[in-house]
Amino acid sequence: MPWTPLHSQLHQCLIDRQLLPLGANILVAVSGGQDSLCLGQLLRDLQSRWRWQLAVAHCDHGWTQDIGIADRVAQVTARWMLPFHCETTANLPETEAAAREWRYQSLIRIAQTTGSTYLVTAHTQTDRAETLLYNLVRGAGADGLCAMSWQRQLTPEISLVRPLLEVNRAQTGEFCRQYQLPVWEDAYNQNLKYARNRLRLEIIPQLAADFNPQVESHLARTAELLRADVEYLESLARDWYQQALDEQGVKLDRVILKSISLSLQRRVIRQFLTQALGKMPTFSQIEDTIVLINAPNRTRTSTFSHGLAAEVSGKWIVVRQ
Numbered sequence: 001m002p003w004t005p006l007h008s009q010l011h012q013c014l015i016d017r018q019l020l021p022l023g024a025n026i027l028v029a030v031s032g033g034q035d036s037l038c039l040g041q042l043l044r045d046l047q048s049r050w051r052w053q054l055a056v057a058h059c060d061h062g063w064t065q066d067i068g069i070a071d072r073v074a075q076v077t078a079r080w081m082l083p084f085h086c087e088t089t090a091n092l093p094e095t096e097a098a099a100r101e102w103r104y105q106s107l108i109r110i111a112q113t114t115g116s117t118y119l120v121t122a123h124t125q126t127d128r129a130e131t132l133l134y135n136l137v138r139g140a141g142a143d144g145l146c147a148m149s150w151q152r153q154l155t156p157e158i159s160l161v162r163p164l165l166e167v168n169r170a171q172t173g174e175f176c177r178q179y180q181l182p183v184w185e186d187a188y189n190q191n192l193k194y195a196r197n198r199l200r201l202e203i204i205p206q207l208a209a210d211f212n213p214q215v216e217s218h219l220a221r222t223a224e225l226l227r228a229d230v231e232y233l234e235s236l237a238r239d240w241y242q243q244a245l246d247e248q249g250v251k252l253d254r255v256i257l258k259s260i261s262l263s264l265q266r267r268v269i270r271q272f273l274t275q276a277l278g279k280m281p282t283f284s285q286i287e288d289t290i291v292l293i294n295a296p297n298r299t300r301t302s303t304f305s306h307g308l309a310a311e312v313s314g315k316w317i318v319v320r321q
Contacts, residue, residue: 003045006175010042010163011049017150019161020118025053027085027116029107030077032058032069032184035122037076038172039164041179043120044080056080057110057119059103060088069184076182085110096194104154111158123148123162126169129219130199141283142233146226165224168216237267244268250276251316257293265290276319277304292317 014020028043030036040056047054056077060070070086077084087106092098111119128148135144154160164172176183192198207215244256252272257265269289273281281289281304288301289310300311307321 004175004178006038006167006171007042007045009167011046013163013166014046014050017163019151019163020050020052020120023051023053024118025114025116026055026118026120027107027111027114028054028056029103029119029121030056030058030073031122032073033122033189034176034181034183035124035164035169035172037181037183038167038175039120039122040076040080041175041181044082053116055083055085055114055116057107058084058086059106060086061092061099061102062088062090063092063094072182072184083114085114096196108154108158112155117157118159118161119154120161120163122164122172124164124167124169124172125220126200126204126216128165128223129204129216130196132219132223133199133203134196139283142226142230146223146230148223149227165220233263233267237264237271240264241268241271245272246316251313251318254293254312254315254317257317262290265293272317273304273310273319276310277306277308279305289317 020026026043028036028040030040043052043054046052056073058070058073060066070088074084074086087110089102089106092102107119110116131148132145135147138144140147148162148165150163150165151159151161175181189197190201192201204216212218240256240260244253245251246253252268257268260268266286269286270281273285273289285301285304292299292301292310292312295312297312297314300309303309304319308319309321310317310319
């Protein structure tokens with residue numbers, strides 16, 4: 001098959017962003033839809049240039065609409081002459097959250113079994129636009145609006161990589177037709193009871209028709225711009241967090257916190273509470289703790305999880321029961 005512009009685009013993206021190094025052990029998540037089949041074919045075609053070790057993983061939710069898809073993905077994988085791994089479950093609730101959580105846990109297990117240090121998924125520009133809108137209507141801040149990043153750590157040993165974030169579904173669809181890849185779109189992706197499907201099938205097309213034909217690419221560009229801003233702010237916040245933290249790593253210096261902007265205060269407090277509570281704090285918990293920066297001694301927040309609360313102790317903020 002011919003070398004296409006999409007091959008060149010992905011090849012250059014991998015060079016520019018340094019996403020997948022030479023000789024990497026890579027697990028490719030393939031659902032059977034056009035985006036993941038396009039990704040699998042592209043990586044297979046680039047494999048000789050990059051000397052990767054590739055394997056394919058498929059997650060079968062055990063839902064009625066999934067019947068037969070795993071066998072079809074296995075057939076395509078055999079055509080690619082790559083190892084194929086499949087995990088299946090039963091009685092999985094048919095919700096977006098449950099499906100996503102199970103898929104990622106399954107893919108991590110397969111990656112660990114195969115010794116893969118990179119898990120590659122076929123999230124596209126379309127998915128990035130959907131994520132921005134989805135998180136916007138839920139009241140997310142800048143971090144949530146750019147949540148779909150090019151790369152992040154799933155475990156200390158496994159990186160999640162999304163190399164198609166500048167590729168749209170029209171491109172992946174045309175690529176699959178050109179390569180005669182057998183696409184199987186399941187009913188899940190057309191079910192309008194799921195919020196993301198409504199965004200993709202109804203809201204974004206309506207925005208394109210009524211406001212801006214390029215709305216998808218512009219939303220994705222906004223996410224990319226925000227990502228750079230967030231990374232910069234997070235790097236500053238980490239520095240301030242280390243300055244404000246006491247030697248034992250359990251208290252924050254209010255004097256130092258008073259000297260920085262509200263944006264950085266929120267990020268420092270979030271890092272502090274994440275460490276103290278063992279999980280990401282809510283927006284209200286962060287805001288309640290920020291009030292303590294200028295509060296009288298012994299002022300406390302309302303109780304967090306496990307009976308913990310943040311409290312003013314002299315010049316310090318400390319989390320205790």
